[in-house]
Amino acid sequence: MKGSNRNKDHSAEGEGAGKRPKRKCLQWHPLLAKKLLDFSEEEEEEDEEEDIDKVQLLGADGLEQDVGETEDDDSPEHRARRPMNAFLLFCKRHRPLVRQEHPRLDNRGATKILADWWAVLDPKEKQKYTDMAKEYKDAFMKANPGYKWCPTTNKPVKSPTPTINPRKKLWAFPSDSSRDLPSPKKAKTEEMPQLNFGMADPTQMGGLSMLLLAGEHALGTPEMSSGTCRPDVSESPELRQKSPLFQFAEISSSTSHPDAPTKQCQASALFQFAEISSNTSQLGGAEPVKRCGKSALFQLAEMCLASEGVKMDETKLIKAKESDGGRIKELEKGKEEREIKIEKTDEAGLQQEGEFEKSSKENIRDSKEFRNFEELQMDNVMAIKMEDPKEIRKEELEEDQKYSHFPDFSYSASSKIIISDVPNRKDHMCHPHGIMIIEDPTALTKPEKLKKKKKKSKMDRHGNDKSTPKKTCKKRQSSESDIESVIYTIEAVAKGDWGVDKLGETPRKKVRTSSSGKGSILDAKPPKKKVKSREKKMSKEKSSDITKESRPPDFISISASKNISGEVPEGIKAEPLTPTEDALPTSLSGQAKPEDNDCHRKIETCGSRKSERSCKGALYKTLVSEGMLTSLRANVDRGKRSSGKGNSSDHEGCWSEESWTFNQSGTSGSKKFKKTKPKEDSLLGSVKLDEEFEKKFNSLPQYSPITFDRKCVPVPRKKKKTGNGPSEPSKTSKGPFQSQKKNLFHKIVSKYKHKKEKPNVPEKGSGDKWSNKQLYLDAIHPTEAIFSEDKNTTEPAYKVKNVSSIPNTPEPTTMQEPLVGSQKRKARKTKITHLVRTADGRVSPAGDDKPKEQLQRSLPKATETDCSDECSHNTEAEETRSSTPEMPAVSAFFSLAALAEVAAMENVHRGQRSTPLTHDGQPKEMPQAPVLISCADQ
């Protein structure tokens, strides 16, 4: 279902080519769009500045290469659609089920049912969706810093010219990157004069351009960035708004921050992806994970390197493999050990240095090897992987299995750990729980580890995909260029290794490879805009210094990695790598799907160090000269701050960790997956975002209709009743009466709210609604058993607990609706609406007033009565009754219906409370409600 839908959407987007709106399509993420992108398009993208043209072209094409790249900015049109809220996610996920259950039901009906389900849904379950929505939103926001939900009033004109729709402006990013430096914080979109940047930035400006701008603004010292990894962690929620660079910085900071509390890590994979994607446009920016050792510069350098000679790298790699293969294994082992230790230490909250020291002491050999390893760089890693094909294969297999079973992101993370740390644990792999357990401690405690894990997982995934990726790669290669062919050969050499690389130290490899790959690609073809552009610029600006300076950056990065990553050199590397890869992939991703990305990675892995170093040096120098480093640093700092604040990110992170570990009711028992939130920045950059999102989405619990039915029975019934009556009538009434309805309802609601709100609101408890509904239903249909826990249990294991919990929640009875703001309104409206509708159908306006009064009375009283207890029943009933006779026929009717509902509701409340206490209360209530209802039906 989903897939089809998405596809449709995409197609629509693609179609939209002409239409900008279609671009929106990115619905999930820009990355998605990228998948569609063709290489040619990517090439176009190469030049950031040129991007604008491309955008137009793209627009024509309907691809969102731009989107992917620029992500945020770009597409003027808003390519980005506003993220779905929890309910929408829920709907999306469950609509198919509803449809299955009720094939004939039209969407509206289905939506209603979904709404019912949603209402019934356990708070926990709801929260999952809520969290997911939040996370996604945060990720989205990062990706689209300037994104405004509402174009305000400006929809006005659709300027034929795509670029400048008012909307766009709104949608457009604030692109305040430059300004960010001085007052990074609050340059909110609104405040900032988006106009200038907004126009140009999104479409035209590439990440590089952004960097440049930032650099210009930033006066600060250049070197700072590389040397100092850690930004201050102050917080600025507004980070998002900042330019993509900023985002990159955030990413890097988030990922790298060892010191930073877990929060940094907290950012979910999605979030990271978003960042990456957003960053992708700004390649350089993306990678700047300074803290960890790999600064954005480093990444940039990598990018540059890529441009230089991939081939060289390949050769080196091969050699390295041959010569160093043995060493690598040892190193890997040592690393594994380190990682394990690190994890422990991380848990303890030890700092990087401390860990590093420990690790170093313990693994002196490793350290030495490490250095060597560093020197050897990624290539060696590759070789290592090559050496241990068996393990890799096993892992892959396991992973595949797991993966199949568990789409969740968390899965990837878990797999990583297992794979990387202990091949032997593979057995655990089979049991997701086991995996989770293993990771949980580490992952939760440390962001870094998480990152590593994520990276690893990503790597693993890639490894799994090996077979497929190769194929894809081949295809590409054939199509692409000589470089590709070279890469291909390399890949062939390392086939088995691919997966292995991922395991241990893939990160470095990836980075290198990525860079190399990029370079190759660029050389042969410029699939990656950013990279090329950057590279070009960099090379132009300072090609001479490349070699010299290249070392420094490397050194820095390395040192950083050592220190910080001491624990996880791999992880650190991985981070930077991932971003780079991501960036490329994002652009590439358009070309190729995730699989393709893998191929790219492989290719990338092949890169050579020298070239990288040289590139890095060049980049670094350039950056410094331009002051870009400063800007990067600032961004990073901001990012950290943001992480520190933990705005959404914190929540996400926190939530994501816990929440993501869902108990998944889903298929087979609950499984907790940890979200990889920490990161995977690297991996996925491009497609992965989408994938992750999808995975997450898929991972979201899907409840069987039965459950809902049972739980919901009350609700649905209610609706049905109202619906039956109401459903058809409602439709009829809707058209004509809607406006009236709204007005009436608003009035009623407002009054209702006034009196009722307070009582209700304070009352509300968690599952009140549901309970109320049930009670209501019960009242309506005393005979029918609303729900039986047993049944629920039988159904899917899914939510037995939840179900039980729900019914069990008598306590909350007092509280009906936790609704907030509009929700409350709507909820009331809907409730009332139903009544009104019925009334409308037949009613005269006169009835309204009375009903209102009645409602008011009843409600307040009810609430009061609730407190009092059982007495309330009588009072309510009396009131309702009294009102009914006196009222005019129609009005009476209406009032009756309304009263009935209210009474039912109230009764329910009381019933819930009373029920537990005494049975007597229920019976009384029950009869009353039914009577009223009967009247209404008549």
Added chain:
DNA sequence: AAGAATGAAAC
């Protein structure tokens, strides 16, 4: 294109 639902943001 309208509309059903909820939610979040913007106004």
Added chain:
DNA sequence: GTTTCATTCTT
């Protein structure tokens, strides 16, 4: 407080 828009998809 209200409006807009996100998803889905029939009418």
